[in-house]
Amino acid sequence: MSTLLKRGSRGAAVRALQELINRAVGAPAVKVDGDFGPATELAVKAAQQRLGLVIDGIAGPQTMTALKREAEKPKPGRAEPDKSAMNVNPPHEKGWFGTPSAPPPNVSAVNLLDTVRPISEIIVHCAATPEGKDFTVDDIRAWHKQRGWSDIGYHYVVYRDGRVMLGRPIGQIGAHVAGRNTGTIGICYIGGVSADGKTAKDTRTAAQRAALLWLVGQLAAKHKGVRKISGHNEYAAKACPSFDVRRDPLGALAA
Numbered sequence: 557m558s559t560l561l562k563r564g565s566r567g568a569a570v571r572a573l574q575e576l577i578n579r580a581v582g583a584p585a586v587k588v589d590g591d592f593g594p595a596t597e598l599a600v601k602a603a604q605q606r607l608g609l610v611i612d613g614i615a616g617p618q619t620m621t622a623l624k625r626e627a628e629k630p631k632p633g634r635a636e637p638d639k640s641a642m643n644v645n646p647p648h649e650k651g652w653f654g655t656p657s658a659p660p661p662n663v664s665a666v667n668l669l670d671t672v673r674p675i676s677e678i679i680v681h682c683a684a685t686p687e688g689k690d691f692t693v694d695d696i697r698a699w700h701k702q703r704g705w706s707d708i709g710y711h712y713v714v715y716r717d718g719r720v721m722l723g724r725p726i727g728q729i730g731a732h733v734a735g736r737n738t739g740t741i742g743i744c745y746i747g748g749v750s751a752d753g754k755t756a757k758d759t760r761t762a763a764q765r766a767a768l769l770w771l772v773g774q775l776a777a778k779h780k781g782v783r784k785i786s787g788h789n790e791y792a793a794k795a796c797p798s799f800d801v802r803r804d805p806l807g808a809l810a811a
């Protein structure tokens with residue numbers, strides 16, 4: 557029963573897999589031709605990354621189950637914000653106050669820093685959400701989809717408790733800075749506005765500061781082409797991310 561579909565597989569089962577991927581993604585992500593070639597393998601890997609699975613490009617029982625679950629989810633633009641991500645990997649008791657060398661509390665789930673897409677710059681954002689309030693990747697994804705985008709614009713989201721969450725797959729070009737999405741990675745921290753919801757404010761918690769330093773440090777080490785760590789406000793008349801990355805320890809992490 558446990559059929560493994562992988563590179564080189566052919567036939568009706570592969571066709572069914574390709575249809576399932578497209579339904580899970582909610583878009584024609586891969587050609588339905590019953591031929592498990594490089595494109596299908598990439599699509600499987602992207603789906604595995606998105607679904608938090610082991611990324612091996614092989615569609616086994618786990619991947620099939622996760623894809624089916626994803627495909628069955630209602631796909632309208634205005635889905636209820638899903639807070640379930642907040643229940644995964646609960647933060648350490650009393651919050652996490654890591655250091656840049658200590659990985660974030662959910663780091664075992666974040667081994668997804670690799671991409672063949674050439675990266676030269678990492679751009680930091682805030683979610684522009686009020687201080688002290690938690691929001692999820694699914695919240696931001698829903699907001700961005702309401703703008704007509706295919707997915708969340710950022711590649712990573714850093715929660716207030718320091719967890720690093722996956723947004724758009726890193727292999728895909730983001731949607732976070734007009735004119736600068738190619739060759740960049742977008743990271744967003746939850747917060748960035750004072751509790752009144754009006755004034756730009758650097759609301760990063762100690763855990764977020766540490767997690768951002770860890771994440772940017774890891775990405776800069778992985779992607780040797782990274783020459784610059786910047787903030788959205790360097791490229792647009794915006795406050796985002798509500799601090800000056802150039803004057804922050806983050807800004808010094810580029811080679």
Ligand SMILES: [Zn+2]
Pocket residue numbers: 680681682732788796797
């Ligand atoms: Zn921004």
